[in-house]
Amino acid sequence: MAPVAISPIKVGKIDDVQELRKANSKIPERFVRDITERPKLATAALSSSSSSSLSSDIPIIDFSKLSKGNKDEVLSELLKLTAACEEWGFFQVINHGIDQSLLEQIEKVSNDFFMLPLAEKQKYPMAPGGVQGYGQAFVFSEDQKLDWCNMFALGVEPKFIRNPKLWPTKPGQFSETVEVYSSKVRKLCKSLLKYMAMTLGLKKDVFKEMFGVAVQAIRMNYYPPCPRPDLVLGLSPHSDGSALTVLQERKGSSVGLQILKDNKWVSVQPIPNALVINIGDTIEVLTNGKYKSVEHRAVTHRQKDRLSIVTFYAPSYEIELGPLPELVDENNPCKYRRYNHGEYSKHYVTNKLQGKRTLDFAKIQTNNSNQNPT
Ligand SMILES: COC(=O)C(/C=C/C1=C(C)CCCC1(C)C)=C/O[C@H]1C=C(C)C(=O)O1
Numbered sequence: 001m002a003p004v005a006i007s008p009i010k011v012g013k014i015d016d017v018q019e020l021r022k023a024n025s026k027i028p029e030r031f032v033r034d035i036t037e038r039p040k041l042a043t044a045a046l047s048s049s050s051s052s053s054l055s056s057d058i059p060i061i062d063f064s065k066l067s068k069g070n071k072d073e074v075l076s077e078l079l080k081l082t083a084a085c086e087e088w089g090f091f092q093v094i095n096h097g098i099d100q101s102l103l104e105q106i107e108k109v110s111n112d113f114f115m116l117p118l119a120e121k122q123k124y125p126m127a128p129g130g131v132q133g134y135g136q137a138f139v140f141s142e143d144q145k146l147d148w149c150n151m152f153a154l155g156v157e158p159k160f161i162r163n164p165k166l167w168p169t170k171p172g173q174f175s176e177t178v179e180v181y182s183s184k185v186r187k188l189c190k191s192l193l194k195y196m197a198m199t200l201g202l203k204k205d206v207f208k209e210m211f212g213v214a215v216q217a218i219r220m221n222y223y224p225p226c227p228r229p230d231l232v233l234g235l236s237p238h239s240d241g242s243a244l245t246v247l248q249e250r251k252g253s254s255v256g257l258q259i260l261k262d263n264k265w266v267s268v269q270p271i272p273n274a275l276v277i278n279i280g281d282t283i284e285v286l287t288n289g290k291y292k293s294v295e296h297r298a299v300t301h302r303q304k305d306r307l308s309i310v311t312f313y314a315p316s317y318e319i320e321l322g323p324l325p326e327l328v329d330e331n332n333p334c335k336y337r338r339y340n341h342g343e344y345s346k347h348y349v350t351n352k353l354q355g356k357r358t359l360d361f362a363k364i365q366t367n368n369s370n371q372n373p374t
């Protein structure tokens, strides 16, 4: 990816939401969403998110059946994976092989980082218009609405995308844990891509061979409780620019992740020790839209905080990509142009989160339904 030019972006004052929460002051106007964007809150009993139901329907894939199952188990799990990718773009993976102790460790160091004094976290600042470090990404103007979220993001692989000055010295074991965790998640992504290739009737190593040395980044999102969850968003609606995204929610987190399904926001119910996987824009393009990246957002909770640890896995910046020829025919005409993935990454990180609009970069035809989700 060509380096993002340092331009005089004016983003205005970005309040740190943990500090706002501590001060217990009125929510600044910059966080208050337009009425059309506000999440619809459920009753106090459900308390957390929107009027949408909690989804227990989001497919659950048992990874151990794919990797170690007998023939029938593999086949039935591959069918579930196909349906998950075609109908949801999101699924939860259980028995993924990453030790529970490592999941707990990454939750602990992430949480401990966010609990540090502000001055300590600000030693690793996200530059205006930047994506790595502590702060709020995807803010490009003074009038842009802000998310009720503090982020800490790091490029992990390949090594040249790292900014070593942004790897924190506190809490102890932070960097070591990120290294070990990222290598396990990388392995999982490679395997999942292999199984996804099989569901598409492609050579199992097609993505591995195409991706080169994959780019991997980690982002920790901390959502403090918000006194008016009905007015704000934890994270603006977006699809991920990656090939695959792996999301871990801290144990005991409130419900917060919502996905747009049939034009309705559906809340994802966390399953302890499971990982939430979603398809990113890159897989949508490669599969010519057979597997789509799905718009999602995060909402906040009045009393509970929430922490998510998100890994983005994407091809090398060097590769040129477009729909795989095997997935294009007269019934499935080519929907996306070919482009360089580095260019797409640059486009993604220099635009605000805006639903699925970022992918217009690659679309040959646009068909905007222009309906407001409920
Ligand atoms: C805040 O950052 C993001 O949300 C994000 C950025 C990821 C990246 C870094 C933190 C370091 C440099 C590489 C990269 C751009 C991946 C989202 O990542 C999505 C967007 C693209 C494109 C992608 O591959 O993942």
Ligand SMILES: O=C(O)CCC(=O)C(=O)O
Pocket (backbone or CB within 6 Å): 219, 221, 235, 240, 247, 256, 257, 258, 296, 297, 298, 308, 310
């Ligand atoms: O915190 C969440 O649930 C959503 C995070 C997310 O979508 C992201 O970081 O891209």
Ligand SMILES: [Fe+2]
Pocket (backbone or CB within 6 Å): 238, 239, 240, 245, 296
């Ligand atoms: Fe996301």
